[in-house]
Amino acid sequence: MKCKLDVVIEKDEHGYYAYCPALEGCQSQGSTFDEVLRNIQEAAELYWETLTPQEKESLLQTRVITTTLEVAVA
Numbered sequence: 752m753k754c755k756l757d758v759v760i761e762k763d764e765h766g767y768y769a770y771c772p773a774l775e776g777c778q779s780q781g782s783t784f785d786e787v788l789r790n791i792q793e794a795a796e797l798y799w800e801t802l803t804p805q806e807k808e809s810l811l812q813t814r815v816i817t818t819t820l821e822v823a824v825a
Contacts, residue, residue: 757815758791760784772815774798 760769767787770778771794779794781787799807 754811756795757817758788758795760787760791771795771798773810773813 756771756773758769758771760767762768762784766780766782767784768778768780769787769791771791774795777791777794777798779787779790781790802810
């Protein structure tokens with residue numbers, strides 16, 4: 752079975768940081784974008800393996816919505 756998860760990836764001076772908002776505590780890092788993407792996928796798959804069937808069903812019903820805002824800056 753496959754499911755799609757939203758992932759947030761941020762870049763800073765140390766590399767990249769990623770987390771899955773729907774999976775509390777599921778996060779990873781990497782030196783490159785490709786590395787952090789591989790790492791967060793592995794983290795999400797391992798996280799998913801720890802869940803009970805009821806937790807999996809609940810998460811399959813969860814949706815994270817992202818959007819873009821335009822704000823005024825001084």
